[in-house]
Amino acid sequence: MSIIDLKSALELNKISQGTVFINELPIVRSGKKSDFMIGNFICRDQEVEFRIWEPSIFQTVLDNGPGIYDVEVIGNSYNEKEYLTVRSIAPSLNPELDKSSFLNSIPTILLESNLRRVQERLTNLGVTPKCWALIDSVINDPFLEGRFQVEGAAIRYHDNVIGGLMHHTTKMLNILAAMLENNPQLRASADLLCFAVSVHDIGKVFEYNNLEVSDFWYSSHRVRGIEYLARFKDRIIDDYDEEFYRQAQAAIAGHHGEYGDRPTTVATAIIHYIDTLESQATRLIQELEAAHGGRIYDRDWGFLEGLRLGES
Incomplete structure (x- = not known):
């Protein structure tokens, strides 16, 4: 058939x-x-x-x-x-059919080119080669079997496509770059903010499985992300210090703000706001595209008049 x-x-x-x-x-x-x-x-x-x-x-x-x-x-x-x-x-x-036959996906070449562009932008704003090497080790560790590049950021909410997790993370890095441009005083913590954004959702490779919930979904991506980060504890402390490691843990734990464990650091609060802006804007765009330019319904605000969109 x-x-x-x-x-x-x-x-x-x-x-x-x-x-x-x-x-x-x-x-x-x-x-x-x-x-x-x-x-x-x-x-x-x-x-x-x-x-x-x-x-x-x-x-x-x-x-x-x-x-x-x-x-x-x-x-x-x-x-x-x-x-x-x-x-x-x-x-x-x-x-001959599997899940990928039915699911939208973001081409790998696009994911990689988008990441390269934001890496160059953030490097010019103070993110060090040491930080990029650490990020690469964490998201490309063989233990993950390449799933950071293929898992979705959500099942239904936003970036719910193959490659959506990496795409969502890259868009957050772009917002971080804008914040570092607008607030130069944050550049002293550029490595921490960049690393924390890059790994804040890393646990979703365990919470989801090809845009379905995994067997142990109830141990959330925040818990699993902290657990996974522990594999790199010695490396992170050697490269930076224990405070850097604990700050990264806090960002994973508290990036959902009032919808999870509350932020306990300024870095976590910043990442929560970046995450909220990116995910909510993406949700609105996806709903607007599905409505073919008409109005959409928001559960908090009711009906919202549409906005003209171009090609992505």
């Missing part, structure tokens, strides 16, 4: 057969007659809601979890909301 064009399949009463991808375990709700399932199929930039009304059919999804499935669906609509009704579903046996 071929991969279903989800948008085309939404046509009312159209029957489609093919392969789909479920990235997150759907939810089961109670209906008037029996339980039913609601979830989402995703494929590149398409995300479409599906519903399964018969427990005997959605049991297959409960048994097998997120993954690639062969389905028969029919386009449906209720109160002007379009969705796909699943009439049959089974795990796909196509060996």
Whole structure:
């Protein structure tokens, strides 16, 4: 079977057969007659809601979890909301398809060129070769198996694409560069701020697995990041001192601000604000792109009028 064009399949009463991808375990709700399932199929930039009304059919999804499935669906609509009704579903046996067949990705060449540009910019603002060598050792350690370059920064919230973690981190480094330009007094701590930004989300390579939650997701990326950083404790203290190491730990622990452990250092507070600006702006842009230039809904502020966007 071929991969279903989800948008085309939404046509009312159209029957489609093919392969789909479920990235997150759907939810089961109670209906008037029996339980039913609601979830989402995703494929590149398409995300479409599906519903399964018969427990005997959605049991297959409960048994097998997120993954690639062969389905028969029919386009449906209720109160002007379009969705796909699943009439049959089974795990796909196509060996040529994997998650990467369905997920958006940022080309490696773009990730690397963006990082080189911000490295040059930050070097001119005081970040030392010693710091870059340390960062390279941490994010490219063989233990990670290259996953810093391929994991997403989130599952749904922002930069939820293959390569999104590195992309999010690089964008934060660009914001840090602007801060160092605007506030020269911060350049005395350029190495610390640059290193802390680079590793603040390193634990996401353990919290996520190809844009799904990992088996031990409940030990958050902040906990796992601090645990991973301990592998480099002696190197960091030899290159700098224990304060540098403890400051980096604090940044990993507290960069979520009021949504996690509160910041305990000025460096952590700065990184929290950089992280919030980058992730929130990216979220708004992604939602605006999905809305095709129309208004979007923000849970804090209600409806927001759109903004004209160019090509990325």
